Amino acid sequence: MKQALATVIDNRMIAQGMHLLRLEEPDQARAVRPGQFMHLRVGEASFDPLLRRPLSVLRTGVSPVNDLPAGQYDLLFDVVGRGTRLLAQLRPGDLVDVLGPLGRPFQISPGVRHLLLVGGGIGVVPLVALAEEAVRRRIAVTFLAGFRTAAKAYPAAxxxxxxxxxxxxxxxxxxxxxxxxxLLPDFLQWADLVCACGPSPMLEALARLERPRGLPVQIAMEEHMGCAMGVCLGCVIPTRHGPQRVCRDGPVFDLEEMDWSWPVLR
Ligand SMILES: Cc1cc2nc3c(=O)[nH]c(=O)nc-3n(C[C@H](O)[C@H](O)[C@H](O)COP(=O)(O)OP(=O)(O)OC[C@H]3O[C@@H](n4cnc5c(N)ncnc54)[C@H](O)[C@@H]3O)c2cc1C
Ligand code: FES
Incomplete structure (x- = not known):
């Protein structure tokens, strides 16, 4: 984990309200693993807004399966409030204070041959990074992604x-x-690992589905965050092993660990 000033290379809208922000910071680009996130200061030199904003990494230039130069990485965000509005105004050459990579990444064990990804809305972001990693490792990938409408869909290209x-x-x-x-039931027999990210109702529906015995499912949670360093407890969620911090113990968890009986996960 490193705090660094990353240089904005590009910032453009690729779907309705969704901005692709390309940053250059070679140490961060090299270190990041699929499922990890960056914590960005969004105000200019000031501390307003005070809190950084967490964003998952979409793609990194270390992967040979995309056209990003080494040393660069992409973030993708939906403009939903003041912080993301400020991020949408960044221009090439601007500097952004970025802390990361943070959190526990997805884990693909060596025996996995068929990876099923399930994304909802902006939750597709960490799964794109994982798809690239899996392709690099010659693992077959099927990616099921749900969006509100066509204009919000992540482009296949x-x-x-x-x-x-x-x-x-x-x-x-x-x-x-x-x-x-x-769409999921048709693919559950084929998969030997499922990884998902999206709104809580989607993850809860996945938890309720009847799955082949022993099929592992990993999910990335996107709770509200404060410090992202494990200190403020602002991101705690209930699990079967007691409260866990999304920023340090996650954001990736085994689905079986989740305790859906608590309203905070809804
Ligand atoms: C580990 C992690 C990874 C994330 N990755 C991405 C990503 O790749 N792309 C992306 O667009 N967003 C991602 N998010 C969510 C993103 O951090 C928030 O959308 C962003 O912080 C909102 O900031 P804002 O100032 O624009 O909105 P605010 O003014 O803070 O909030 C605007 C609205 O968004 C809601 N909101 C804010 N944060 C979250 C959250 N974490 N989960 C659900 N709703 C929220 C608020 O309740 C409010 O309704 C991620 C969150 C986490 C914790
Ligand atoms: S955001 Fe502070 S402990 Fe997780």
């Missing part, structure tokens, strides 16, 4: 072509109509 990418939209404007979880 920004995924390695080896990835089977299947989308659903709530309004039926692209791909299958309905929730992404309705």
């Amino acid at each position: 920004l995924l390695p072509r080896e990835v089977e990418y299947i989308i659903s939209t709530d309004d039926g404007s692209a791909g299958h109509r309905g929730y992404v979880t309705s």
Whole structure:
């Protein structure tokens, strides 16, 4: 983990309200693993807003399966409030104070041959990094992704072509109509690892599905955060092993660890 001033290389909208922010900071680009996140100071030289904003890493230039130069990495964010509005205004050449990479990444054990990814909305971000890693390791990847509408969908062109990418939209404007979880049952026998990220109701639906015995499922949680250093306890979630900090003990957890009976996970 490093605190550094990263240089903005590019910042552009690639889908409705979704900005792809390309940064250059070679140590961070080299160190990051799929599922980890960066904590960005979003105000200019001031401390307003006081809190940094966490964003997962989408792609890194270390991977040979994309066209990013080494030393650079991409973030993708949805503009939802003041912090992300400020990030959307960054221009090439600006400097951003970035802390990271942070958190526990996804783990693909050596025996995995078929990886099933399940993303909801902006939750696709850490799964794109994981898809690239899996392709690099010659693992077959099917990526199921659900969006509210076609204009918000992550573009297929920004995924390695080896990835089977299947989308659903709530309004039926692209791909299958309905929730992404309705596509899952057809793929559960094929997969030997499932990794997911998205809104809590999506993850909870995944938890309720009948799965082949022993099929491991890892999920990345996106709780509100304060320090992202394990100190403030602002990101604690309940698990079967007691309270856990999303920033340090996660954001990636085994699905089996989650305790869905608590309203905080809804
Ligand atoms: C580990 C982690 C990884 C993340 N990765 C990404 C990413 O790759 N791309 C991305 O767009 N967003 C990601 N997020 C969420 C992102 O951090 C928030 O959207 C962002 O901080 C909002 O800042 P803001 O100032 O624009 O909005 P605020 O003004 O702080 O909030 C605006 C609205 O967004 C909601 N919100 C804020 N933070 C979160 C959150 N963590 N989860 C759910 N709702 C939230 C608020 O409740 C409010 O309704 C991630 C969060 C975590 C914890
Ligand atoms: S954000 Fe402070 S402990 Fe996790």
